[in-house]
Amino acid sequence: xxxxxxxxxxxxxxxxxxxxxxxxxxxxxxxxxxxxxxxxxxxxxxxxxxxxxxxxxxxxxxxxxxxxxxxxxxxxxxxxxxxxxxxxxxxxxxxxxxxxxxxxxxxxxxxxxxxxxxxxxxxxxxxxxxxxxxxxxxxxxxxxxxxxxxxxxxxxxxxxxxxxxxxxxxxxxxxxxxxxxxxxxxxxxxxxxxxxxxxxxxxxxxxxxxxxxxxxxxxxxxxxxxxxxxxxxxxxxxxxxxxxxxxxxxxxxxxxxxxxxxxxxxxxxxxxxxxxxxxxxxxxxxxxxxxxxxxxxxxxxxxxxxxxxxxxxxxxxxxxxxxxxxxxxxxxxxxxxxxxxxxxxxxxxxxxxxxxxxxxxxxxxxxxxxxxxxxxxxx
Amino acid sequence: xxxxxxxxxxxxxxxxxxxxxxxxxxxxxxxxxxxxxxxxxxxxxxxxxxxxxxxxxxxxxxxxxxxxxxxxxxxxxxxxxxxxxxxxxxxxxxxxxxxxxxxxxxxxxxxxxxxxxxxxxxxxxxxxxxxxxxxxxxxxxxxxxxxxxxxxxxxxxxxxxxxxxxxxxxxxxxxxxxxxxxxxxxxxxxxxxxxxxxxxxxxxxxxxxxxxxxxxxxxxxxxxxxxx
Numbered sequence: 001x002x003x004x005x006x007x008x009x010x011x012x013x014x015x016x017x018x019x020x021x022x023x024x025x026x027x028x029x030x031x032x033x034x035x036x037x038x039x040x041x042x043x044x045x046x047x048x049x050x051x052x053x054x055x056x057x058x059x060x061x062x063x064x065x066x067x068x069x070x071x072x073x074x075x076x077x078x079x080x081x082x083x084x085x086x087x088x089x090x091x092x093x094x095x096x097x098x099x100x101x102x103x104x105x106x107x108x109x110x111x112x113x114x115x116x117x118x119x120x121x122x123x124x125x126x127x128x129x130x131x132x133x134x135x136x137x138x139x140x141x142x143x144x145x146x147x148x149x150x151x152x153x154x155x156x157x158x159x160x161x162x163x164x165x166x167x168x169x170x171x172x173x174x175x176x177x178x179x180x181x182x183x184x185x186x187x188x189x190x191x192x193x194x195x196x197x198x199x200x201x202x203x204x205x206x207x208x209x210x211x212x213x214x215x216x217x218x219x220x221x222x223x224x225x226x227x228x229x230x231x232x233x234x235x236x237x238x239x240x241x242x243x244x245x246x247x248x249x250x251x252x253x254x255x256x257x258x259x260x261x262x263x264x265x266x267x268x269x270x271x272x273x274x275x276x277x278x279x280x281x282x283x284x285x286x287x288x289x290x291x292x293x294x295x296x297x298x299x300x301x302x303x304x305x306x307x308x309x310x311x312x313x314x315x316x317x318x319x320x321x322x323x324x325x326x327x328x329x330x331x332x333x334x335x336x337x338x339x340x341x342x343x344x345x346x347x348x349x350x351x352x353x354x355x356x357x358x359x360x361x362x363x364x365x366x367x368x369x370x371x372x373x374x375x376x377x378x379x
Numbered sequence: 380x381x382x383x384x385x386x387x388x389x390x391x392x393x394x395x396x397x398x399x400x401x402x403x404x405x406x407x408x409x410x411x412x413x414x415x416x417x418x419x420x421x422x423x424x425x426x427x428x429x430x431x432x433x434x435x436x437x438x439x440x441x442x443x444x445x446x447x448x449x450x451x452x453x454x455x456x457x458x459x460x461x462x463x464x465x466x467x468x469x470x471x472x473x474x475x476x477x478x479x480x481x482x483x484x485x486x487x488x489x490x491x492x493x494x495x496x497x498x499x500x501x502x503x504x505x506x507x508x509x510x511x512x513x514x515x516x517x518x519x520x521x522x523x524x525x526x527x528x529x530x531x532x533x534x535x536x537x538x539x540x541x542x543x544x545x546x547x548x549x550x551x552x553x554x555x556x557x558x559x560x561x562x563x564x565x566x567x568x569x570x571x572x573x574x575x576x577x578x579x580x581x582x583x584x585x586x587x588x589x590x591x592x593x594x595x596x597x598x599x600x601x602x603x604x605x606x607x
Binding site for chain 2: 285
C-alpha cells in the first residue's frame, strides 16, 4: 500500500474540523427532525418561537456544516499536495516502475479515513450530549423526544468520508498525471518560475524579499492564518454575545469550537511554514542572520493576514447575530436587544494578541533549532 | 589565524567518536585542504572550526576569538562577521533568483558592490534566473558569489566540486582559486579528492577522526594542471 493507514490518520486537522461540523450538525439536525412532526401540537402562542427554533437549527447546520466542510476540503487538497511534495521520490519511483496515476491516486482515498474518524467522533458526541442539549433547546410546553435517525448517520458520517476520499483522489490524480521524471524531480522544484532577463539591480533588501517570497510561495497558508484569526475573533465574540441572547451553554459551545478551529488552523499553517522554509532558515543561520531576522523574514508577512482575519471575524459575527436576530425573532414578541459589544471586542483582541504571540513563540523556538546539519541529513 | 587545541567531538551520547584529539594551526591567508575518506571526520572538523557546531572538549580560536566559550547566539554573530560557506549541495534558496541569493550574503555586511563578484564569477547574465534554471556548475558559482559577497575572512568549502563532473569541477575550482588570490582570505576546503589537494598550500590528512599527516605543497598546482 502506497499510503499507510498511519499516514491517513495523521491528518488531524481534517478530523478536528469535521468533528466540530459533525457534532453541531448531529444535534441540530436530530432536533430539527424530532421537532418537525410536532407542528400540530404547537399552540398559536408558541408558534413564532417554534419556527424560530427550526430556523436556528437550519441556519446553524447550513453555516457550520457548509463552511467547515469547505475548509476540510481545502485542508484535504493542502495535505495531498504536501504529501506529494514530501514523498516525490517514492511516488516518482512507483510511477517509473509502472504504477499508473490512477492506481497511485486511488491510495490517497485513504485520506477519507481522517474524515471518518472526525465525523464519527462528532456524531457520537452529538448523540451523547443530546439529552442535555435537548433540554435547553426545547420550548417550554413542548415535549420533544429523542429519536434516532439512520439517515443522519449516512449524511453526517458516510457522505463526508466518501466525499473527502474522492477529493483526495482527484487532487492526487491531477498531480500524479505528470511523467515519472517530472515527479522524481520534485513538485517544489517544478514550480513555474517567471524569470526576468533584465539585468537591472534589485534594490530591495534580502530580508524584505525573503519576507515577500515566503508569502507568495505559501499562499494557501495565508488562507489558514486568516481563517484561524477569523475563527478566534468571530466565535469568541459570538460565544460571549450569545450568553446574553440565547443560552450560556450555546455560547460556551461556540467559543470552544472557535478555539479548536483557530488552534488547528494556526498549528497547521505554522508547522507547514517552518517545514517549507527550513532550508532558508538553516542557510540564514549558517551565514549569521540573527534569530530575530530569521523569524521576521518568515513570520512577519503573515501578520497582516492575521489582522485581516480578526477584522473579518468581528464584522462577520456582528452581521450574523444581527441577521439571526432579525430573521429568527422577527415574529416573536420579544426581540432581544443586541448591539455591537465593544468591550467584548477589546477583550477578544487582547486574548488574540496574547495567544498568537505565545503560539508564535513556540515556533520561534522551532526555527532556532533548525540547523544546516539537519538539512544536510534530510538531503 | 585559526588555532585548534585537543579537540574532541562525539555523537550519540559519546558512542560515536568523530574527532579525537585534533590540534592544528592555520595562518591567515593560507589555502588548506582537509583530505580524508568518507567518515574520517573532515566535515565535522570543518563544522567545529567554522562555529557551526561546538566541540565537546578542547579550545578553538579564530581571529583571536575563542569559539568554545560562545553560545549559539554569539556563534551566529561570529559567523556573520568572519565566515563564508560553500556546500557540495549548494543549498541555494530555490524561490529566490540568483541576485537575491547573493544578497543573502551581501546584505549581512551591507556590501552594495556585489556586482563586481557577480561579474568575476561570470554570472552577470544569470542574475534574474532561479537556481532550478541553472546548471550544477552555475549553481556552485552562485554559492561562491553568495559566500564572497559577505567578505569573509575565512571561507569554508565542503566538497565544492563533489556534485560536479570533471570539466565543470575544474572550472569551479579555477574560479575559487582565482577569487582566493584576488581577495586574500583564508580558505579551508574539505575534500576526499587527492588531486584537488595538490592545489592547496597546506594539506591536512585525516583518518578515523585523527590527523595523520600535515604537509605543505611547495609548488601549488592550478586547477588545469591536476588530474581528477
